[in-house]
Amino acid sequence: MSIPAKYSNTNFVMFLRALIFNAVCIILVVWIYQGGHIDTILKFDVLYISRIISGLGILGLCTIIIRIFQISRELNIVKKYRELIDSGSNKKNADEWLQSTNSRVSEFIRNYQRVLPEDKSVFVGNFQMTIASKLSIFGSTTDWLTTLGLLGTVIGFRIALEVMTGLKDIGLLATFVQNISGGLMIAIDTTIVGICAALWLDVNLKWILRPGAVQLVSEAVNTGVLYHE
Incomplete structure (x- = not known):
């Protein structure tokens, strides 16, 4: 079945919002890089904690953006499906188009029709839990990033304190200052x-x-509820 152009999945408002926000963030990162601040962080990142945080952050960001795209597509599908029915299109044809999308929404609506009335609330609850469970990993990722930053802080101060307690020769003061600065930079940068x-x-x-x-x-x-009760 062919669908009119106005019903094609092009209205990725949620995804576009994410692209705009992340584009602004990337521009900010480029500006910071051009100022030499990132090079300074990498110079003192002898324990590679900042690199690990950055890598994990990039991986998490890419995964979230992919998930945003998927959710945005699902929203477009359900919106277009309702528009098709409300515009007077044959419901059977609209259902066929919905099934052709192979989306989570189409699976939910198809199964919703088959569930007994007394089981519909449980079915809806399971659907909500399924969607929510796929987001929990992202919350954990932000916690890991913060924890790694704090770990770097503790390690950096530990290095600085070790240098301070090891100073016995005043002639090594220059080396002492350099080493303690390195520890403090690790602590601050990773945070x-x-x-x-x-x-x-x-x-x-x-x-x-x-x-x-x-x-x-x-x-x-x-x-x-509206179309399949």
């Missing part, structure tokens, strides 16, 4: 990198992905 990475992911998760997931559940349930 900054960890907090910034966690905040970056947290905004994507709590302000974009999670509200979109809640909206998806609501739209899917409303569609099932």
Whole structure:
């Protein structure tokens, strides 16, 4: 069945919002890099903690963006399905188009029709739990980033204290200052990198992905109730 162009899945509002926010963040990172601050962090990152935080943050960000795209697509599908029916299209044709999307929404609506009335609330609850469970890993990732940053802080101060207690020859004062500065830089830099990475992911998760997931559940349930009760 061919679908009119106006019903194609092009209205990725949620995904576009994420792209705009992350583009601004990337521009900010480039500006910081051009100022030489990232090179300074890498210079003192002898324990590779900042690199690990950055790598984990990039991996988490890519995963969240993919998930945002998927949720945005699902929202488009349920919206277009409702528009097809409301516009007077044959419901059978609309159902065939919905099934052709192979989406989570189509699976939910198809199964919703088959569930007994007394079991529908349980079925909806399971659907909500399934969506929510797929977001829990992202919350854990932001916690790991913050924890790694704090770990770097503790290690950096530990290195600085070790240097301080090891100073016995005043002639080695220059080396002492250099070593203690290195420990303090590790402590400060890993904290900054960890907090910034966690905040970056947290905004994507709590302000974009999670509200979109809640909206998806609501739209899917409303569609099932309106058209398949």
